[in-house]
Amino acid sequence: MKLLDMMTEQSGAAAYVGYGSSLDPDMRYLTRFSCTDPVVYLKRRGEQGQIVVSQMEYGRAMQESAFLPVTRSEAGLLEILKEEPDHWKAMATMISRLAGGNLLVSPTFPAGLYAPLSSLCTVVVDDQTVERMRAVKSEEEIACIRMVQQATEASMKTARRMIRRAKVKKGVLQRGGEPLTAELVRQAIHTALQKYGCTGAETIVSCGPDSALPHHAGAGPLLAGEPIVIDIFPKSDTTGYYADMTRTYVKGEADPAIMEMYTAVRDAKAAGLGAIRAGAEGAAVHRVAVDLFAERGYATGTTGFTHNLGHGVGLAVHELPTLGPSGGPLGAGEVVTVEPGLYFPGIGGVRLEDLCVVRPDCAENLTRCKEEMIL
Amino acid sequence: MKLLDMMTEQSGAAAYVGYGSSLDPDMRYLTRFSCTDPVVYLKRRGEQGQIVVSQMEYGRAMQESAFLPVTRSEAGLLEILKEEPDHWKAMATMISRLAGGNLLVSPTFPAGLYAPLSSLCTVVVDDQTVERMRAVKSEEEIACIRMVQQATEASMKTARRMIRRAKVKKGVLQRGGEPLTAELVRQAIHTALQKYGCTGAETIVSCGPDSALPHHAGAGPLLAGEPIVIDIFPKSDTTGYYADMTRTYVKGEADPAIMEMYTAVRDAKAAGLGAIRAGAEGAAVHRVAVDLFAERGYATGTTGFTHNLGHGVGLAVHELPTLGPSGGPLGAGEVVTVEPGLYFPGIGGVRLEDLCVVRPDCAENLTRCKEEMIL
Structure with missing residues (x-):
């Protein structure tokens, strides 16, 4: 994970963020959690990674994942959705608050999240850091x-x-x-x-x-x-x-x-x-x-x-x-x-x-x- | 596919573009092609869709896909790579040339392509058009x-x-x-x-x-x-x-x-x-x-x-x-x-x-x- 911190720092970002199900091998590698629905992986430079899961996956993530999971509602999503009903934009706001700064994202990070995040902070797209780690x-x-x-x-x-x-x-x-x-x-x-x-x-x-x-x-x-x-x-x-x-x-x-x-x-x-x-x-x-x-x-x-x-x-x-x-x-x-x-x-x-x-x-x-x- | 044309027009785009393997259900739906490696789906407004595949998948795509496939090299990628060695940027240039105008992309479209495309043309992120079609x-x-x-x-x-x-x-x-x-x-x-x-x-x-x-x-x-x-x-x-x-x-x-x-x-x-x-x-x-x-x-x-x-x-x-x-x-x-x-x-x-x-x-x-x- 040192390489990930290094790349995050080089890109001037506060955190690395990935988004996807465990069908995305980068996500499976980073989270060590098998999940058919997408989860958020967020790693602030120098800190442990964290994953944000739905309420329904919380118990299983507690048992199986490499990290202490956080539910979307703990991460503030439900509150945000009250003022921003668009799911992608609300999720972007949640991520931006968790990260507390600029972001480095995976190349497979969805455009649906990338676009609204770009209006909240600087988002740099990583190339192959996690894939190189996986190799x-x-x-x-x-x-x-x-x-x-x-x-x-x-x-x-x-x-x-x-x-x-x-x-x-x-x-x-x-x-x-x-x-x-x-x-x-x-x-x-x-x-x-x-x-x-x-x-x-x-x-x-x-x-x-x-x-x-x-x-x-x-x-x-x-x-x-x-x-x-x-x-x-x-x-x-x-x-x-x-x-x-x-x-x-x-x-x-x-x-x-x-x-x-x-x-x-x-x-x-x-x-x-x-x-x-x-x-x-x-x-x-x-x-x-x-x-x-x-x-x-x-x-x-x-x-x-x-x-x-x-x-x-x-x-x-x-x-x-x-x-x-x-x-x-x-x-x-x-x-x-x-x-x-x-x-x-x-x-x-x-x-x-x-x-x-x-x-x-x-x-x-x-x-x-x-x-x-x-x- | 009329809905897709309508949404493309509404967003002021010349074409809709998707990118991914057939693990992405939108891509499988649009291309009717089963493929573990990512392909490009591109549909100019009012025209048939097309898919861009690697040379290796061309013969199979000819047999199986809903459309006449185009190889990446036919789409100019090898030429572009000579001047732009970054794979994502080169692919973005190829897509932009094929589309000939602004783009509507799927919400799962990878940030790795979205970011360089955004510097070539206006890219609007669709929300759920294809998912609604699939429903x-x-x-x-x-x-x-x-x-x-x-x-x-x-x-x-x-x-x-x-x-x-x-x-x-x-x-x-x-x-x-x-x-x-x-x-x-x-x-x-x-x-x-x-x-x-x-x-x-x-x-x-x-x-x-x-x-x-x-x-x-x-x-x-x-x-x-x-x-x-x-x-x-x-x-x-x-x-x-x-x-x-x-x-x-x-x-x-x-x-x-x-x-x-x-x-x-x-x-x-x-x-x-x-x-x-x-x-x-x-x-x-x-x-x-x-x-x-x-x-x-x-x-x-x-x-x-x-x-x-x-x-x-x-x-x-x-x-x-x-x-x-x-x-x-x-x-x-x-x-x-x-x-x-x-x-x-x-x-x-x-x-x-x-x-x-x-x-x-x-x-x-x-x-x-x-x-x-x-x-």
């Missing part, structure tokens, strides 16, 4: 991520088993005489994740032409001889931390073009992991994969390798740091994916993704899941 | 919600069966010789929801003292003779719509105080449902429950009935309209919960919640789940 994980946070990673791998095992056990009829995977679909595999993955207290959403099980679109969720019957990309990024129901892993499988025989892509992607992942250590530039790690793909004749851009090599994972599934052209130096304790992929319309896509911790001299890989293409 | 559902949207409601009820049945079949040992519910916990019931609910393509999060299974805090998630062994509040509000994985339902059960014999609370809550729900029709005031419907509770000797405030009678449900689990002191007239096609509850520290809580559609002359109850307290 470097404590060993406790890493333990949380490790647990989600274990759930992720267990659910991948379930998916792999379904594909391995499937029969093939006219090129379509079958289970119990019915086509095995992306939807059925996704459901089995999500059910497996539940057993570990984790929730999967938008899990990718994409096959054939769909696999050539990196974020296509996938739908319909799975096909033999085509890449099946499975990308699982669940969240822990209790801690809010994510993990992230991708494997690509082929049932039966793979096209030689896909096999070559698989080998290149696997090697790019190993090379990327090998280049990670504290101090290495995210851009340089990304370039290791770009160069390896170039050597094998694969382009980087609108086809081929179309995305960054990796991203931070924590209370958000995509967060700092960046393993991509704009990536700066990596810090020890950061948790990043390494996920090279190749995508060609008409051929399909292959992606492999591991999750690792940046350590002083290496990447500590949190991923234990086997690499195998043919099932 | 009134088409029959197609109601069909989506109905499907999630069916999943919700199936999962409630699973939970009820677990409690009914539990043995009791020293006041603690048992299954297979082990204590039956809130966590086990929650997991079974979530697994049941998965089978219907829905995801539950923060599902409440709270017992005994925990039940006296309306939003306490609940933890640990379930107790006989104590209220068990189960509140399930899952989201459809495909459509993004929510449903919402609560039941309160007691295993074995209930304290007379709890039984009286249950009867009052059940009657308040029926009275609330009976007062709903298009044109009725949300505040008046809420007052029906307050008055009924008062007649039975239960307070409304910091204990007793501590929250609103209900809220809209759609692409957000809490949205307009409000059945509470500030609630205005209800509109036909709105979908609302009716969820009276009574909470007393030291005694416990009872809540019952149905989901209904506001129709011209009545509430159409979407809830089929039985009411029974003793299992």
Whole structure:
């Protein structure tokens, strides 16, 4: 929290303010309180942070949050609303009184509050201070991520088993005489994740032409001889931390073009992991994969390798740091994916993704899941 | 979308702009595109809306979104970034060029974009236009919600069966010789929801003292003779719509105080449902429950009935309209919960919640789940 005080001081503000539900990872990080309705986080320079919650959340916030909560009515909101019926303006007045000076706000701070606050005091928009704080994980946070990673791998095992056990009829995977679909595999993955207290959403099980679109969720019957990309990024129901892993499988025989892509992607992942250590530039790690793909004749851009090599994972599934052209130096304790992929319309896509911790001299890989293409 | 054009015109703006991922229900509603990374939605007055996506999402957006997507680079962002390396400022310049005039933005529009845009043009913050548009559902949207409601009820049945079949040992519910916990019931609910393509999060299974805090998630062994509040509000994985339902059960014999609370809550729900029709005031419907509770000797405030009678449900689990002191007239096609509850520290809580559609002359109850307290 020292960094937050420093940035607050630099911006000439008396306090840092955030506003949102715990779906906003900055808010979850700062408050350590899980809440579907928005709360106010306010930290006056050099003081403890405080959170302002609705009356209904007060008891739970007393038990769960990192701070002594204050109710909106204790913070004066009800009084203010008598003279200022506009909810946003009233909330702005409440915040301004609590802060007692100028404000530094998060970049995701809502314009609905920012605009009326700007007429009460000077409001500076922070850029990424809290996201930068979040990027470097404590060993406790890493333990949380490790647990989600274990759930992720267990659910991948379930998916792999379904594909391995499937029969093939006219090129379509079958289970119990019915086509095995992306939807059925996704459901089995999500059910497996539940057993570990984790929730999967938008899990990718994409096959054939769909696999050539990196974020296509996938739908319909799975096909033999085509890449099946499975990308699982669940969240822990209790801690809010994510993990992230991708494997690509082929049932039966793979096209030689896909096999070559698989080998290149696997090697790019190993090379990327090998280049990670504290101090290495995210851009340089990304370039290791770009160069390896170039050597094998694969382009980087609108086809081929179309995305960054990796991203931070924590209370958000995509967060700092960046393993991509704009990536700066990596810090020890950061948790990043390494996920090279190749995508060609008409051929399909292959992606492999591991999750690792940046350590002083290496990447500590949190991923234990086997690499195998043919099932 | 006519309302959006009208509000844009009234605010003297050339275009309405939203920014966010599909976790923002306004964005999901406007774009009909499910995306974990933020996209820009821009609608010039009288024209079709457009969305600006990253290169990686372009193919999927072509297939899934309501509009022809534009990539950030087509929208000029890469060119702008060459001269303006700050991501937020560059994005603001891109938006301002696309809009070609002053802007109306959503209340959740990020301050990080609002601040630099304000130096390029006049930016007016909208209040609730899109949320008001979202409040009134088409029959197609109601069909989506109905499907999630069916999943919700199936999962409630699973939970009820677990409690009914539990043995009791020293006041603690048992299954297979082990204590039956809130966590086990929650997991079974979530697994049941998965089978219907829905995801539950923060599902409440709270017992005994925990039940006296309306939003306490609940933890640990379930107790006989104590209220068990189960509140399930899952989201459809495909459509993004929510449903919402609560039941309160007691295993074995209930304290007379709890039984009286249950009867009052059940009657308040029926009275609330009976007062709903298009044109009725949300505040008046809420007052029906307050008055009924008062007649039975239960307070409304910091204990007793501590929250609103209900809220809209759609692409957000809490949205307009409000059945509470500030609630205005209800509109036909709105979908609302009716969820009276009574909470007393030291005694416990009872809540019952149905989901209904506001129709011209009545509430159409979407809830089929039985009411029974003793299992």
